[in-house]
Amino acid sequence: MKHRSPFILAQMTTQNLPSQGYAEDIQRVAAALLAHSGPVVVMAHENPDGDALGSVLGLSRALRALGKTVIAPMTVPQYLAFLPREGEISPPLTEWPAGALAAVLDVDNNDPVRVAGADLGSLSGPVVNIDHHGTNQRRATAGVVDPSKPAAAMMVADVVDALGAPWSEEIATPLMLGMLTDTGNFSFDSVTPEAFETAARLRAHGAKIGWLTDGLRQNSPSYYLLLREVLGTMEFTHGGLVVMARVDEAMLKRAGATWEDVESYVGLLRNAAGTKLAVMVKDYADRVKLSLRSRGNVSAQNVAVALGGGGHVPAAGATVLQPYAATRPLLDAAIDTELARAALEE
Numbered sequence: 001m002k003h004r005s006p007f008i009l010a011q012m013t014t015q016n017l018p019s020q021g022y023a024e025d026i027q028r029v030a031a032a033l034l035a036h037s038g039p040v041v042v043m044a045h046e047n048p049d050g051d052a053l054g055s056v057l058g059l060s061r062a063l064r065a066l067g068k069t070v071i072a073p074m075t076v077p078q079y080l081a082f083l084p085r086e087g088e089i090s091p092p093l094t095e096w097p098a099g100a101l102a103a104v105l106d107v108d109n110n111d112p113v114r115v116a117g118a119d120l121g122s123l124s125g126p127v128v129n130i131d132h133h134g135t136n137q138r139r140a141t142a143g144v145v146d147p148s149k150p151a152a153a154m155m156v157a158d159v160v161d162a163l164g165a166p167w168s169e170e171i172a173t174p175l176m177l178g179m180l181t182d183t184g185n186f187s188f189d190s191v192t193p194e195a196f197e198t199a200a201r202l203r204a205h206g207a208k209i210g211w212l213t214d215g216l217r218q219n220s221p222s223y224y225l226l227l228r229e230v231l232g233t234m235e236f237t238h239g240g241l242v243v244m245a246r247v248d249e250a251m252l253k254r255a256g257a258t259w260e261d262v263e264s265y266v267g268l269l270r271n272a273a274g275t276k277l278a279v280m281v282k283d284y285a286d287r288v289k290l291s292l293r294s295r296g297n298v299s300a301q302n303v304a305v306a307l308g309g310g311g312h313v314p315a316a317g318a319t320v321l322q323p324y325a326a327t328r329p330l331l332d333a334a335i336d337t338e339l340a341r342a343a344l345e346e
């Protein structure tokens with residue numbers, strides 16, 4: 001079990017400074033990284049996605065190019081395993097390295113349960129945070145948090161510039177992965193003009209976009225066999241405004257699949273016409289993990305927060321520490337509340 005001491009951590013090592021503005025925050029983050037002579041542990045959120053891995057690889061490679069000692073502990077999902085080079089990513093740390101700085105990417109460093117790779121409860125050194133989640137508490141030694149950025153990797157690109165690290169394809173490609181992942185291949189409204197500008201810079205630095213998308217499009221046969229099972233549970237609720245499906249261990253077993261195969265299903269559900277909220281229920285028997293996606297003025301984030309989770313307005317999640325049968329009424333009630341709120345707004 002991970003240590004839960006965000007407040008102690010915050011008091012010891014962090015300050016709650018107001019943001020100085022994006023460009024200044026980026027400079028401060030780069031300065032904190034450059035000033036640190038010891039090792040840098042680069043981490044992201046549990047259940048890492050392309051933005052988490054891409055941000056970690058991009059920053060790690062830039063720091064290594066500057067001669068820094070970097071430890072990048074992560075459990076890389078199979079579908080992203082084609083990206084890291086041999087020895088570049090290490091297994092989760094069991095002990096915090098002496099004198100190390102923590103660089104926490106694409107997740108709030110004040111949420112040690114969500115931060116993966118090391119136990120932040122045991123950390124005493126400086127913490128740098130680069131994140132784009134609106135729910136971020138903004139307490140770090142140096143941090144840049146900007147929810148208007150569609151991907152953390154886009155912010156890391158600005159840090160790489162501020163570090164003065166030599167750009168290469170090796171740095172640009174994983175950062176492009178992060179941007180592709182969190183923008184749905186540049187198809188979401190979260191894509192700002194600046195996002196295209198950053199993507200253009202990464203492409204100019206050699207980012208291998210075709211290689212990335214080809215690698216990402218491959219699905220294992222078990223992905224399809226499990227999808228067949230999961231689609232059997234699909235239901236339209238709340239007057240057709242919500243689409244839901246559920247997956248449990250027994251289905252995984254029948255399909256020869258893993259939990260990883262489930263990750264993209266919520267993206268398929270959210271394409272159901274007429275729905276405003278898609279919910280993928282991962283039923284772990286003793287607890288339930290919810291993946292939520294919304295459109296229009298419905299907020300997946302509001303539903304997630306009501307259930308103890310968080311995330312972005314259109315994409316959020318929560319873990320409820322109760323079996324599915326007990327979770328479902330809570331979920332339905334949270335959805336009712338959010339749909340009523342959204343209807344009032346119209």
Ligand code: 5GP
Pocket residue numbers: 045047114135290291292308309310311312315316317318319
């Ligand atoms: P996903 O559904 O892909 O797991 O997560 C969607 C978004 O919600 C991601 O940005 C993720 O960081 C966030 N998220 C998912 N689960 C949780 C959770 O339990 N707590 C918080 N705070 N955020 C979550």
Ligand code: MN
Pocket residue numbers: 051052106132150151152182
């Ligand atoms: Mn992200």
